Amino acid sequence: MNTPRLSNALLPELAAKGIDVPGYDRSAVTPGIVHFGVGGFHRAHQARYLDELMNKGEALDFGIVGMGVMPSDSKMRDALAGQDHLYTLTEKAPDGGEHARVIGSIIDYVFAPDDPQAAVDRLTDPAIRIVSLTVTEGGYNFDHVHGEFDYDDEHVAADIADLKRGETGHLRTFFGLVTAALAARRAAGTTPFTVMSCDNIQGNGHMAERMFQAFARAVDEDLATWIDAEVPFPNSMVDRITPETTDGDRADVVSTHGYEDAWPVVCEDFTQWVLEDNFVDGRPAYEHVGVEVVSDVVPYELMKLRLLNASHQGLCYFGYLAGHRLVHEVMNDERFPKFLLAYMELEGTPSLRPLPGVDLDAYRHELISRFGNIAVKDTVARLCAESSDRIPKWLLPVVRENLAADRPIELSAAIVASWARYAEGVDEEGDEITIVDRMADRLHETAQHNHEDVLAFLRDREVFGDLVDEPRFTEAYSRALTSLHEKGTAATVDALLEQVGRA
Template sequence: MLTYDTLTSLPADVAGPSYALDAVTPGIIHFGVGNFFRAHLAYYIDRALALPDSQHWGIIGVGLRAGERSEKKEKDFAAQHGLYSLTETATDGTRHTRVMGALRDYLLAPREPETVLDLLAAPSTKIASLTITEGGYNIDETTGQFRLSFPPVQEDLADPTHPKTVFGFIVEGLRRRRDAGHGGLTILSCDNLRQNGEVSRKAFLGYARAVDGELAEWIEANVTFPNAMVDRITPSVSAETAAKLNKQSGLDDLKPLLAEDFTQWVVEDKFAAGRPALEKVGVQFSDAVADYEHAKIRMLNASHLIISAAGMLQNVPLVDQVLAEPKVRQFVDEVLDRDVIPTLHAPEGVDLREYKQTILNRFANPALADQVARIAADSTSKAQVFWTETVRSVLSRDHDHTRVAYFLALQLELMRGRQEDGQSFDLPEPVLTDEQRNIARSDDYRASLALPGFDSWRDLLTSKVEDDIVAFRQAIREKGVLESLPL
């Protein structure tokens, strides 16, 4: 396994940290230590730690769920002192591997709640960052408000000094900071959400107001919530892929990671307690994050979801394999060219059609072996984040809604959970109740239109649009995805 001793004898083509690990102290507490975090935020921080006078920006990772998987992650990170390898792969197959050292510890909050709270309250902690998934912010899509009725939130509200949710931990940590006179910090979302900083602000202030109105006022005055656009394709790593990565690198890594060589992070420069010199390691600071964010979410993430749904229904497991089918590629091209780009405000200096080609070239990278199941999971939440502006734009004006109706039909067939060959599959849909899951799996085409995934545009669903969605669902079942695509 990777240890400090390994760093003294790395294979010739593997890079290691260019800073002294024993000099690194934590300045960032991160909730949600998944692969994307390790390939994105931790990637940038790893580079920032090599800058002069930057060793106080190490990361402590926090897991919120107990269980076998979380405990294994805790054990593996402890055994390797937080070290892991990241292999970046280009579209031409070129690979570069580096051992990352930014993650200095990993804590399971259910096991060590007071340690997590002490860290949040410590004056040395300047940033609390998040990758808790698009659906993890507990915002009601109908009202736009934080859901106080959510049972785990109710438990935290009943005993706020012994929290279990990310909202409870961070707000209780902030209460302790305030009481100790340590000042505020930055809550930094790294999730794929429109205006993710504003969403975070709404979530944490919504919870804080329910706990203590004066504390909520203090948070408003002392805590910042920068908006940020994040982008890097980071596939899941199976045991087989892990073994292959280790064989290629010559390492014995319990937690090897694979990512494309492309990465982007655009952030508002609104940090309450300071930040690393991220602009020196490739991060873009901008007051126009929304423009980058809209382009990425409406083009990359939305088309990713179309591809993943098509792949799940056809039982084609990898993104590049789905996109290699000319009909799928043509459909995605037409959605982007005819429904998305004409209504999208381009970031300054960005050609949207060139950006489209870059995106599709990245998707076509076979070296990533990116799984459609990874992308299709939690599609109810993702569809509302990634598709809402395009769906509303198309349905609210006199525009051909054929492609929109088709990919909404594709979404409902994905939620039904049955492949073209009749085999069933089960994907995580955490926002759905058991009753709603039963509706999604039923053969009642119209009943599914009332599911939460359609909340954000239900007011625009005319009888004609609904009829077309139903007709496309029937066509997908009768003819399959490829023969039902409206080309």
């Protein structure tokens, strides 16, 4: 007997088995949001919140249309198209409890390379009131030291040239597609859409606004002025640990629920979304399903980026070098929870803004518990990926603020040193490390000089700026990297804990 594929037609049967399925008429859902970057996190987070809202009978005019621009995005298009854009979300608690539900808030998927003009037309439709983004930290196309838009990217440059000629049929980037649609809406007198970033960048809305403004200014100064006046870019803070989907996750859906899902999502049971209330043409009532809709997101962003995200970097390189491949395995070694709590308390937390009503000690300990969630099976390699985009945004701001305020930086410096050691491309057992990073070749080459010049890795000013000129930082960094070379990860972390009185 063939195993059925997830589909609209299968939903009544799944509901009869006790599986949570959309409780609303999906045929009544109409497009209201276009989302760039439909991956595991978006489907575990923003799409899940919207599905919950639709189950309350609300926001049925805010159905999500996914839009892909990368060649690899065709895989998501095909997976979702083959099952009516439904997918299974399994939330896993630390105690082993699981809750599976079928999400129905994504109603279509447009693969822009197939027909860029059709993608622009979809974005131009007045029904689309929000364009949301999870395009990763590197997707915003800016220089990490100076923060300026990178006009040298070949696809960006080609899109700018096309738009200056009034051509929209061959656009390659989400910058080009979104800007073309905004230009068309301006010309037609149509209300623009809100651009809502949901990426792990401090001031993500401000960053998106600056980058889109820079792109638009290169196309048409008047258009850039109009965008500045008319298009909101709300900030947001998003949080949910979501590992990459594995074949084992797909097999679990079949064995547990009796149907096939080409791309299910597995995540932890914790979720958080803090969103600035800054929209031009309405929005879903996210606050009805637990989203914190506020006037100022920045304190929450800093809490998450400098505690959770920076701590992920604090465990991943050390953990991988020591031979661990799953995050919960790292956390089973008691030195690592101690190290992360020390970093968060002594260096991360002092760099935060006031957060009235938030128990930061409880938040820090909750993070330790979340990292140790064995059911999630998050991989250390996932956390090590794209470090050249992550470290400058999550950890280096902590370093710079603490240097300026004459506060401790030893643990942060050691985390950077662990990245430098990881970039050498071999762990402590001599096994090769596959470095996943847009700058992988360059980082690996630079790290080969760590032994002859302990500051070699720091001399890359595109990544680190002027930190190599800060003696207090370079001294702490040098001690940690030398210890990693001579004594290994365990001894290095133990020495750091002894140094800060947490051994």
